[in-house]
Amino acid sequence: MSTFVRLGLVVFSAGVAALVVALVMPYTDPESLATLAKHPIGARVLNLSTSAVHSFARLLEGVSPSASVPSLHHYHPLSANVSKAVQTATARGSDLDWADQRVWQLQQNQVLSPFYTEDELSKLLHWCGGSSNGSNKHVTGSPAVINFDSDVGNTITMTERKASEGENIAVKARFARLAHWVAATGGDVSKVQLGVDGDGLRGLHANGSIEAGEVVLAVPLKVGLSAATFRAAQVLAGSTSAWRSVEDADMFLDALVLSYEVAVHGDRSPWADYLCLLPRSYDGLPVHISDPWVASLLSELPALRRLAAKRRAQLALFGNDLARPALMALPGGRSAILRLTRGGSDSAAASSSASGGGGRDLWLPLWHWAYAAAKTRSVMLAAEDVRHGGSDGALPGGQRPLRLPLSMLDWVQEYGMMLPILDMANHAFDGRGANVAYQLLPDASGTGLAAALVALQPISPGQPLLFDYVGSAELEEGPACLDRWLLEYGFVPNTAGSDPARDCDTFEVTAPDIARAVARIVTTEHSTETAAPAIASALESQIKERLSYRGKDGLPARFEIHVRQPYEDHQSGTQDHVAQRWAVLQWLKAALWDTAHEDGRAPEPASEYERPGNSAMDPSYGDKGVGGDDHGKRQHVERTDFSFDLVSPQSVLYALLQGRWEQLGDLKHRVGQGANGAAYAVPVEVGKDVGACEAANGAFMSEGLRRGLLAVAAAGRRALRRALDQESKRQHA
Numbered sequence: 154m155s156t157f158v159r160l161g162l163v164v165f166s167a168g169v170a171a172l173v174v175a176l177v178m179p180y181t182d183p184e185s186l187a188t189l190a191k192h193p194i195g196a197r198v199l200n201l202s203t204s205a206v207h208s209f210a211r212l213l214e215g216v217s218p219s220a221s222v223p224s225l226h227h228y229h230p231l232s233a234n235v236s237k238a239v240q241t242a243t244a245r246g247s248d249l250d251w252a253d254q255r256v257w258q259l260q261q262n263q264v265l266s267p268f269y270t271e272d273e274l275s276k277l278l279h280w281c282g283g284s285s286n287g288s289n290k291h292v293t294g295s296p297a298v299i300n301f302d303s304d305v306g307n308t309i310t311m312t313e314r315k316a317s318e319g320e321n322i323a324v325k326a327r328f329a330r331l332a333h334w335v336a337a338t339g340g341d342v343s344k345v346q347l348g349v350d351g352d353g354l355r356g357l358h359a360n361g362s363i364e365a366g367e368v369v370l371a372v373p374l375k376v377g378l379s380a381a382t383f384r385a386a387q388v389l390a391g392s393t394s395a396w397r398s399v400e401d402a403d404m405f406l407d408a409l410v411l412s413y414e415v416a417v418h419g420d421r422s423p424w425a426d427y428l429c430l431l432p433r434s435y436d437g438l439p440v441h442i443s444d445p446w447v448a449s450l451l452s453e454l455p456a457l458r459r460l461a462a463k464r465r466a467q468l469a470l471f472g473n474d475l476a477r478p479a480l481m482a483l484p485g486g487r488s489a490i491l492r493l494t495r496g497g498s499d500s501a502a503a504s505s506s507a508s509g510g511g512g513r514d515l516w517l518p519l520w521h522w523a524y525a526a527a528k529t530r531s532v533m534l535a536a537e538d539v540r541h542g543g544s545d546g547a548l549p550g551g552q553r554p555l556r557l558p559l560s561m562l563d564w565v566q567e568y569g570m571m572l573p574i575l576d577m578a579n580h581a582f583d584g585r586g587a588n589v590a591y592q593l594l595p596d597a598s599g600t601g602l603a604a605a606l607v608a609l610q611p612i613s614p615g616q617p618l619l620f621d622y623v624g625s626a627e628l629e630e631g632p633a634c635l636d637r638w639l640l641e642y643g644f645v646p647n648t649a650g651s652d653p654a655r656d657c658d659t660f661e662v663t664a665p666d667i668a669r670a671v672a673r674i675v676t677t678e679h680s681t682e683t684a685a686p687a688i689a690s691a692l693e694s695q696i697k698e699r700l701s702y703r704g705k706d707g708l709p710a711r712f713e714i715h716v717r718q719p720y721e722d723h724q725s726g727t728q729d730h731v732a733q734r735w736a737v738l739q740w741l742k743a744a745l746w747d748t749a750h751e752d753g754r755a756p757e758p759a760s761e762y763e764r765p766g767n768s769a770m771d772p773s774y775g776d777k778g779v780g781g782d783d784h785g786k787r788q789h790v791e792r793t794d795f796s797f798d799l800v801s802p803q804s805v806l807y808a809l810l811q812g813r814w815e816q817l818g819d820l821k822h823r824v825g826q827g828a829n830g831a832a833y834a835v836p837v838e839v840g841k842d843v844g845a846c847e848a849a850n851g852a853f854m855s856e857g858l859r860r861g862l863l864a865v866a867a868a869g870r871r872a873l874r875r876a877l878d879q880e881s882k883r884q885h886a
């Protein structure tokens with residue numbers, strides 16, 4: 154930008170800012186702002202002016218307002234490291250590959266660990282008192298034994314700190330106040346109480362007997378914490394104007410408003426009691442884990458690794474470049490951020506005495522915690538529902554007034570909303586333990602909506618209330634894989650090996666994998682062969698060569714196999730796993746078929762290397778199923794260095810699946826070994842090598858993540874076992 158334009162912008166922004174300050178200053182208490190924002194012109198001026206002030210602030214910070222909004226590519230870990238080739242913006246764009254092992258590895262190296270400490274959270278939530286008020290577990294003294302996943306057959310003994318009597322009383326008092334507040338807004342939570350189940354998990358329990366069909370609780374949407382209902386909603390549009398063009402931006406709005414309530418309003422927030430009851434620890438979320446041993450486990454779960462690496466980069470992008478300035482541009486946000494920068498104290502002097510020489514900037518700890526809290530407990534609501542749910546302004550009983558939704562963000566279609574008390578109910582699948590169902594109903598006033606849990610069956614006093622977190626959403630989008638649960642919620646539901654629709658696993662196939670699979674087939678079928686490793690390495694280099702050549706024709710250098718049970722897409726009736734397998738076989742064909750040509754000549758046009766009579770190579774393969782009619786057909790291959798019968802791609806696929814199954818068995822074994830150690834407190838040393846960490850008996854791995862990974866591995870094995878059986882039946886049909 155030229156100096157002239159820049160200067161013009163500064164003068165213009167300063168002018169607008171001065172005008173706005175002069176106009177708005179007398180009205181800056183939240184009540185008046187709300188009134189102003191209700192006026193059609195007032196709202197426009199407010200949004201426009203916040204955008205201008207925001208741009209001006211960015212300019213003062215040295216960021217050009219016309220600069221393109223930050224993108225994920227800024228956080229592509231490869232850009233900060235080794236490869237010069239990917240350092241230019243364009244190269245970064247095209248090279249971004251979250252499935253790449255190096256992406257995860259570099260994320261590991263760059264990560265600040267831990268993301269937040271218990272001590273930092275205590276400072277952030279200092280008005281709440283004791284630090285364990287909001288633990289996910291043990292509201293009252295909880296059992297120390299956690300039993301999980303009968304399929305894995307492991308019982309893990311945990312050493313948990315029991316909540317003190319004082320803490321329990323404080324938690325109960327906060328819950329009672331929260332319930333009173335929800336009731337005063339027209340909700341009803343009188344039939345539920347906070348409790349702990351047999352596994353030590355905090356959740357909602359029935360107060361008395363409940364009949365099937367009864368509404369167990371109702372929480373009006375207007376008390377939900379979301380971008381549409383929080384106190385500064387009317388200026389949010391301006392402060393988040395840069396978000397609209399950033400991928401997945403709406404996912405972080407609820408984390409922003411939660412951060413805002415904690416940092417700006419604290420104990421004056423209508424949600425103060427709710428904030429204090431939120432769990433403080435989210436160690437099961439892969440996005441938060443940072444030790445090398447866990448990284449090595451995730452390296453064998455590429456789908457999860459990819460999702461976690463990408464999510465971590467998104468968190469960094471939003472935390473640094475978008476959420477922090479957005480919060481600063483909200484009323485009271487600037488001083489809140491200043492306080493956070495000083496480690497949570499009001500003055501630098503207080504900060505240095507409190508933290509012994511200057512506290513760490515608490516913004517990122519707050520951001521990470523808020524993200525984890527929001528992600529694991531928000532429900533998603535269509536913008537239209539939020540609009541209808543919050544339109545009623547009157548609060549009965551003169552309870553803490555709420556500023557109701559004043560501006561909906563035009564780029565947001567779905568809002569994440571945290572619903573006090575309702576979000577304390579745990580998950581079970583419909584038909585597999587869920588005894589209540591989530592529904593939106595008219596609220597008591599009849600003018601808005603309430604989120605409700607409705608009894609699916611008679612419920613006895615003290616029984617935990619469980620609902621299906623994904624239920625209907627999943628029906629629309631197809632079954633979600635279990636590793637997604639770990640990513641989003643930090644735990645994996647126990648399907649006890651009997652819910653095939655949700656068991657799935659993704660793994661990538663590379664040239665070495667194919668080579669090993671072929672070597673495996675050759676050695677098992679000929680049993681005279683003892684040189685499998687030699688065959689594998691010779692074949693590997695040939696396959697790599699062929700695939701890199703084919704890459705120029707648009708074939709990827711590696712491929713992911715997605716394993717899941719067949720299921721009917723209720724709209725198109727297709728079975729997408731079949732389509733995926735077909736794509737994998739096509740790719741395998743490209744890798745293997747060329748190796749059959751002794752002269753290694755350049756690839757022929759596609760039609761020339763279709764083998765006649767090979768249904769597995771036929772695009773209509775999906776209709777005929779895996780196996781085709783060429784099973785067993787082999788093409789004799791002579792190479793200078795070895796000789797073997799080239800097996801069919803589907804046999805290779807079968808061998809790949811089998812190899813994967815064994816790999817997951819090994820993973821389970823290793824995680825299981827970690828469980829033997831009792832000392833969970835061994836600190837993680839980032840950079841310590843995996844072997845050394847294993848020698849420390851994996852004692853540092855967080856309990857939540859251990860449970861999640863074990864369950865993912867077990868589910869993956871179940872999915873693979875079924876896939877193998879299925880393949881086997883088809884091959885022998």
Ligand SMILES: C[S@@+](CC[C@H](N)C(=O)[O-])C[C@H]1O[C@@H](n2cnc3c(N)ncnc32)[C@H](O)[C@@H]1O
Pocket residue numbers: 288289290354355356432529530576577578579580581642643644645646647
């Ligand atoms: C919406 S909150 C439910 C209430 C939460 N337990 C609490 O104490 O506030 C969701 C979180 O509860 C835990 N959770 C819910 N259902 C679970 C289940 N079936 N097994 C294990 N953890 C579960 C997970 O930590 C999840 O991220």
